[in-house]
Amino acid sequence: MAFHPAIAFRPRTRQRLSSAAAFESDRMFCVECGADGPTYEGLCARCFGKKHRVVEPPAFLDAVRCQSCGALRFKGGWSKTDLDLAIPQLLRETVPRRPPYERVNFTHGAREEDPNNFLLTVKAVGRHADLEIVQDFHARLRIRPGICETCQKQRGRYYEGILQVRGDGRGLTPKELREVRTFVAARVDRADDPTSFVSRIEEEHGGLDFYVSTNALGRNLAREISETFGGSVSSSPKLFGQRGGKELYRVTSLVRLSALAIGDVVRLKDSIAEVTAVGPFVVLRDLVSGEERRFKPRDVRGARRLDAERFESRIGRLPSGERTAVHPESGEERPLGSKGPAPDRAVVVWTRDEAFLSALPPDPSKG
Ligand SMILES: [Zn+2]
Numbered sequence: 001m002a003f004h005p006a007i008a009f010r011p012r013t014r015q016r017l018s019s020a021a022a023f024e025s026d027r028m029f030c031v032e033c034g035a036d037g038p039t040y041e042g043l044c045a046r047c048f049g050k051k052h053r054v055v056e057p058p059a060f061l062d063a064v065r066c067q068s069c070g071a072l073r074f075k076g077g078w079s080k081t082d083l084d085l086a087i088p089q090l091l092r093e094t095v096p097r098r099p100p101y102e103r104v105n106f107t108h109g110a111r112e113e114d115p116n117n118f119l120l121t122v123k124a125v126g127r128h129a130d131l132e133i134v135q136d137f138h139a140r141l142r143i144r145p146g147i148c149e150t151c152q153k154q155r156g157r158y159y160e161g162i163l164q165v166r167g168d169g170r171g172l173t174p175k176e177l178r179e180v181r182t183f184v185a186a187r188v189d190r191a192d193d194p195t196s197f198v199s200r201i202e203e204e205h206g207g208l209d210f211y212v213s214t215n216a217l218g219r220n221l222a223r224e225i226s227e228t229f230g231g232s233v234s235s236s237p238k239l240f241g242q243r244g245g246k247e248l249y250r251v252t253s254l255v256r257l258s259a260l261a262i263g264d265v266v267r268l269k270d271s272i273a274e275v276t277a278v279g280p281f282v283v284l285r286d287l288v289s290g291e292e293r294r295f296k297p298r299d300v301r302g303a304r305r306l307d308a309e310r311f312e313s314r315i316g317r318l319p320s321g322e323r324t325a326v327h328p329e330s331g332e333e334r335p336l337g338s339k340g341p342a343p344d345r346a347v348v349v350w351t352r353d354e355a356f357l358s359a360l361p362p363d364p365s366k367g
């Protein structure tokens with residue numbers, strides 16, 4: 001924004017000829033323009049003001065106002081102050097005086113453009129010795145919504161909906177508990193919406209309960225968690241009261257995270273498969289045919305996990321032509337149950353009585 005510093009000066013006290021110092025000063029002339037009169041560091045007041053600007057005017061002044069109670073945030077904390085009284089304080093906090101001025105005072109006019117934007121006309125009066133230099137500038141005051149600490153605490157007890165995250169027929173792993181918490185915190189943070197918050201988190205029945213400020217927030221988080229971590233969503237509204245003739249519902253949104261994890265070896269109906277992806281869909285790769293199929297999480301609830309290891313192994317061939325996988329440590333052999341070509345060495349899934357070619361890397365514990 002363009003600004004035009006109007007520089008004026010007002011000697012605070014009249015120079016008195018009877019004062020020796022003043023007499024000395026009166027006899028000086030400005031080294032810049034040659035004007036006779038009192039000088040300050042060799043300059044007349046006009047040239048001094050041109051050389052030394054009182055402040056570096058900012059284009060914007062940002063303020064945060066509590067959406068709930070209207071308090072404004074200052075360096076020292078939140079305070080319920082009229083905007084008109086708050087502006088000089090905001091100016092003092094955010095627009096530093098430049099040397100050699102010992103003090104600066106602000107006066108201002110504010111024109112409201114909309115409830116969150118004001119055009120300020122500011123007069124900064126800098127004081128140096130007995131000199132007053134006036135600098136005018138314009139700046140836009142922008143008010144952003146926030147929540148003060150007091151209102152935050154009151155809201156800490158408030159919730160409208162509950163988001164429950166559970167494992168499908170199992171407890172969440174410590175890693176899942178950690179990741180889901182981080183995920184929710186990041187989402188709420190990023191939304192930067194003071195009406196969306198989590199007032200409390202509880203660990204319940206091997207899962208997590210988030211008490212959320214709005215039902216919409218709970219529903220959105222449930223959908224996003226199921227898409228990211230793999231799982232199914234359901235919700236149940238419960239009437240809990242009325243406000244202004246309107247019925248109020250608490251919605252409990254429930255995410256059930258898939259029972260399966262990448263790398264699990266499962267038996268589903270007649271097939272044996274490894275899990276290659278979880279997310280909105282679970283992908284099972286048939287270990288015999290090598291074909292992959294996508295399932296909705298609820299459609300693999302019947303899958304039974306098998307004990308299996310995954311490691312790199314040599315592929316051998318019996319005189320009968322049957323292929324085998326050879327255990328790298330024990331030298332034990334298992335018939336290879338997979339169809340199709342096999343290289344001399346391959347990552348295999350090793351079950352109790354068979355081995356299969358795997359599309360996944362070896363288990364990290366096996367190096
Ligand atoms: Zn001058």
Ligand SMILES: [Zn+2]
Binds near residue numbers: 147149
């Ligand atoms: Zn407040």
